[in-house]
Amino acid sequence: MGLLQLLKSQFLCQLIICYVFLASGLIVNLLQLCTSPLWLINKQLARRLNVRLAYCISSQMVAALEWWSGTECTLYTDPKSYSLYGNENAIVVLNHMFEIDFLCGWTFCERFGVLGSSKVLAKKELAYVPIIGWMWYFLEIVFCKRKWEEDRTTVAQSLQRLQDYPENFWFLLYCEGTRFTPKKHQISMQVAESKGLPKLKYHLLPRTKGFWVTVQNLRGTAAAVYDSTLNFRNNEVPTLLGILNGKKYHADLYVRRIPLELIPEDEAECAAWLHKLYQEKDSFQEHYTETGCFPGPIVSPARRPWSLINWLFWSCLLLYPLALLLIQLISSGSVLTIVVSAAICYAASAGVRWMIGQTEINRGSNYGNKEVPLNKN
Numbered sequence: 001m002g003l004l005q006l007l008k009s010q011f012l013c014q015l016i017i018c019y020v021f022l023a024s025g026l027i028v029n030l031l032q033l034c035t036s037p038l039w040l041i042n043k044q045l046a047r048r049l050n051v052r053l054a055y056c057i058s059s060q061m062v063a064a065l066e067w068w069s070g071t072e073c074t075l076y077t078d079p080k081s082y083s084l085y086g087n088e089n090a091i092v093v094l095n096h097m098f099e100i101d102f103l104c105g106w107t108f109c110e111r112f113g114v115l116g117s118s119k120v121l122a123k124k125e126l127a128y129v130p131i132i133g134w135m136w137y138f139l140e141i142v143f144c145k146r147k148w149e150e151d152r153t154t155v156a157q158s159l160q161r162l163q164d165y166p167e168n169f170w171f172l173l174y175c176e177g178t179r180f181t182p183k184k185h186q187i188s189m190q191v192a193e194s195k196g197l198p199k200l201k202y203h204l205l206p207r208t209k210g211f212w213v214t215v216q217n218l219r220g221t222a223a224a225v226y227d228s229t230l231n232f233r234n235n236e237v238p239t240l241l242g243i244l245n246g247k248k249y250h251a252d253l254y255v256r257r258i259p260l261e262l263i264p265e266d267e268a269e270c271a272a273w274l275h276k277l278y279q280e281k282d283s284f285q286e287h288y289t290e291t292g293c294f295p296g297p298i299v300s301p302a303r304r305p306w307s308l309i310n311w312l313f314w315s316c317l318l319l320y321p322l323a324l325l326l327i328q329l330i331s332s333g334s335v336l337t338i339v340v341s342a343a344i345c346y347a348a349s350a351g352v353r354w355m356i357g358q359t360e361i362n363r364g365s366n367y368g369n370k371e372v373p374l375n376k377n
C-alpha cells in the first residue's frame, strides 16, 4: 500500500471529509431556505440560485469519487449523440444494481454540466435525509410513495412544474423501482412469467407506470431518453464506504440516445416498449459479462476541476474555524466542555453513518420483496 493510499484509509481523513460535507451542507440548506421569499418574486432566479447551491453539495460527493478515490468512469456511446449531451433536457433510464450507481450518474452530470439541475423520481423516504433530501426539496425533485393510486396525480403535477425549468436537466428514472437483490429478482421474474414476458437475468422487471407518466408529462420538454446501462470492471461491488476509504473502481456506462418521438403515447404500447428496452439492456449486460466491455465506441469526457475547487473552497472556509475551536477547547481544560464536544462529534459521525446507510442495499426497503398473487393465463 502506497503512502497516499494509507493516508486515504485513515479514519481522521474520512472524518474531515464528512465534517466539511456536513457543515457546508447545512449552510447550503440554510441558504436555500433563505431563497424562499424569492420564489414568490422571481421564480426563475430562485431556481437558478438553487441549482448553484445544490452543486456545492452534490459536487462534493462527485469529488470524493473522482478525486479522492480516483474512480474512473468510461462512457460508451455514439459520437453523434455525444454533442447533444448536456445541451438538451433528457430522461435517463438507468439500471439499479449498485450502491453508488446514483453517484456515477452524478459524475456524468458533472462532466456534461448538468449536475446542479439533475433530477430524479425518488422514493419519498429520501426527502427526509438531511442535507441531500432537504436540498432536493428546493430542486423540485419528484418524489413518489411507490403506491400508484397516490402517485399518479402527485408525480404528474410535479413533472408538469418542470416544463418551464430555466436550465437543462436530466431526469433520472430507475424503472426497476428498487435495487437488485436475488430475492427481488426471483419475485419479479415470477411476475414476468405470469405476464408472458421473457425473463431478465441482470434486471428486475421494470415498473412501467412511472416511465409512461414521465414521458407523457415531459413531451415537449425533454428531447430524448438516454438508455443507460452501468457496470463495474472485475466484478467489483462498489460502496460509498469504499469510496471514502479511497478505493478506486472502474465504472463503464453504455448510453443510447432515443428521441422522445419514438416512444409510443398509448400506455400499453409504452409499457411494451419499456419491457423490450429492458430485454435489450439485459443483452448488453450479457455482452459485458462475456467480453468485459459494452458494444459501441468509447467517448469519455474528462473529469473537470470544479468539483475539487468547490471542495477545497469549503475545506478552507470550515477547517480553519474548526482548528481554532479545537485549540480553544483543549486550552480551556474544562472536562465538561471536552466531554460535550466529544458527544457532539460522536452524534455527528453517527448521523453521517446513518446517511451512508441509506445507500446500502442490505439496509434497503422491502419494496418488491413481497410475493404477489399471480393470475396465470
Ligand SMILES: CC/C=C\C/C=C\C/C=C\C/C=C\C/C=C\C/C=C\CCC(=O)SCCNC(=O)CCNC(=O)[C@H](O)C(C)(C)COP(=O)(O)OP(=O)(O)OC[C@H]1O[C@@H](n2cnc3c(N)ncnc32)[C@H](O)[C@@H]1OP(=O)(O)O
Binding pocket: 085, 092, 094, 102, 103, 104, 105, 106, 108, 109, 118, 119, 120, 121, 122, 123, 126, 144, 145, 146, 147, 148, 149, 151, 170, 171, 172, 173, 174, 175, 176, 177, 178, 187, 188, 191, 204, 205, 206, 207, 208, 209, 210, 211, 226, 228, 255, 368, 369, 372
Ligand atoms: C450521457 C450520460 C447519461 C446518463 C448518466 C446517468 C445518470 C444521471 C442522471 C441523473 C442523476 C440525477 C440524480 C441522481 C441522484 C440520486 C438518485 C438517488 C436515488 C433515488 C432513486 C429511487 O428512489 S428509486 C425508487 C423510486 N422510483 C421508482 O420507483 C421509479 C419506478 N417506479 C414506477 O415507475 C412505479 O410504477 C411507481 C413508483 C410510479 C408506482 O409504483 P407502484 O408499485 O404503486 O405501482 P406499479 O404499477 O408499478 O406496480 C404494480 C404493477 O407492477 C407489477 N408488479 C408487481 N410486483 C412486481 C415486481 N416485483 N416486479 C415488477 N412488477 C411487479 C404488477 O403486476 C402491476 O403491473 P401492471 O401491469 O398492473 O402495471
Ligand SMILES: CCCCCCCC/C=C\CCCCCCCC(=O)OC[C@@H](O)COP(=O)(O)O
Binding pocket: 017, 018, 021, 060, 061, 064, 099, 102, 123, 126, 129, 132, 174, 177, 178, 179, 244, 352, 355, 356, 358, 359, 363, 364, 365, 366, 367
Ligand atoms: C463528500 C463525501 C461525503 C460523505 C458523506 C456522505 C453522506 C451522504 C450519503 C448519502 C446521502 C443519501 C444519498 C441518497 C441516495 C440514495 C440512492 C439510492 O440508491 O436510493 C435507493 C432507492 O433508489 C431504492 O431504494 P430501495 O432499494 O428500495 O431500498
